[in-house]
Amino acid sequence: MGNTRTRHTRINRWISTAMLLAGISAAGMASAETLRFAHVYETSEPYHKWAVWAGDEIEKRTDGRYTVEVYPASSLGKEADINEGLSLGTIDLIFTGNQFAGRSYGPIGIAGAPYMFRDFDHWKAYAHSDLFKEIAKGYQDATGNVPLALNYYGKRHTTSNKPINTPADMKGLKIRVPNAPMYMMFPEAVGANPTPIAFSEVYLALQQGVVDAQENPLPTIKAKKFYEVQDYINLTGHITDSLLTIAGGPFWNRLSDEDKKIFREVYQEAGEHITQDVRQSEAELVSWFEDQGVTVNKVDTKPFREAVIPYHNGDAATWDKETYDRLQALGQ
Numbered sequence: 355m356g357n358t359r360t361r362h363t364r365i366n367r368w369i370s371t372a373m374l375l376a377g378i379s380a381a382g383m384a385s386a387e388t389l390r391f392a393h394v395y396e397t398s399e400p401y402h403k404w405a406v407w408a409g410d411e412i413e414k415r416t417d418g419r420y421t422v423e424v425y426p427a428s429s430l431g432k433e434a435d436i437n438e439g440l441s442l443g444t445i446d447l448i449f450t451g452n453q454f455a456g457r458s459y460g461p462i463g464i465a466g467a468p469y470m471f472r473d474f475d476h477w478k479a480y481a482h483s484d485l486f487k488e489i490a491k492g493y494q495d496a497t498g499n500v501p502l503a504l505n506y507y508g509k510r511h512t513t514s515n516k517p518i519n520t521p522a523d524m525k526g527l528k529i530r531v532p533n534a535p536m537y538m539m540f541p542e543a544v545g546a547n548p549t550p551i552a553f554s555e556v557y558l559a560l561q562q563g564v565v566d567a568q569e570n571p572l573p574t575i576k577a578k579k580f581y582e583v584q585d586y587i588n589l590t591g592h593i594t595d596s597l598l599t600i601a602g603g604p605f606w607n608r609l610s611d612e613d614k615k616i617f618r619e620v621y622q623e624a625g626e627h628i629t630q631d632v633r634q635s636e637a638e639l640v641s642w643f644e645d646q647g648v649t650v651n652k653v654d655t656k657p658f659r660e661a662v663i664p665y666h667n668g669d670a671a672t673w674d675k676e677t678y679d680r681l682q683a684l685g686q
Contacts, residue, residue: 463534576635
């Protein structure tokens with residue numbers, strides 16, 4: 355009888371312990387928050403690959419308090435839509451161009467202006483500078499959203515169905531650009547007609563002759579298969595471009611200081627990986643495109659640069675001269 359009572363007591367304790375652990379586990383699961391990360395790039399591109407990696411890291415480093423679902427290829431909307439979603443709280447994290455962010459806070463758009471950077475090292479000096487931190491803080495103050503990292507996107511080049519060697523070759527050319535004012539500066543400076551078209555619609559627009567040309571970095575030209583519907587890749591290198599990783603204010607303000615640090619560190623690490631991958635891809639892609647039968651046209655960029663520089667502090671500038679001069683002084 356005593357043995358039976360002892361056995362029942364042990365069983366009851368085991369059941370109670372199991373129920374308690376199950377309750378703790380369920381409570382942990384119930385408190386986990388799923389975040390939405392949106393971008394407009396293909397799953398084959400490094401931006402998506404490292405966004406997924408970052409989501410896994412966030413889950414690990416926050417002990418499962420946060421999980422991140424990544425929505426690629428404009429599946430949650432065009433670039434303007436996902437920027438809007440940050441402030442509405444319908445999207446928590448995004449990749450976006452400096453020019454799109456510049457619609458909400460002008461100075462941050464300076465990093466997306468044509469021929470603003472001398473080369474990759476100049477861009478890198480900006481990405482790690484106090485100037486960038488100040489501009490990012492200004493964007494946060496203006497919008498409530500928080501830039502976490504600056505990720506290299508690559509040098510933007512012009513694809514077309516004719517060779518482009520001088521600014522005169524672009525006169526009257528109908529060229530697709532993203533729908534943000536700073537992307538218009540280069541075409542306007544050389545007499546082309548900038549035509550904003552959503553990223554997901556560019557291939558069809560080129561194929562159907564809605565536009566004559568487009569501009570993007572080599573990895574994007576490959577990923578979106580623009581080379582299938584354009585004969586020439588002209589190495590104008592007119593923008594040393596980058597993407598911001600931005601957290602939405604409604605989500606960010608719920609985080610503890612400890613978790614804010616984790617998110618910032620993870621997305622900065624992801625940005626370093628993205629930059630390395632894009633740089634490697636840029637180095638390899640010229641020969642790859644030539645193997646596909648595409649003509650890669652090496653361009654003297656000096657006359658293009660000279661055409662654009664007067665616009666840097668003209669009517670289109672959304673930054674002041676002091677900010678411009680500080681950026682130009684970096685890395686010298």
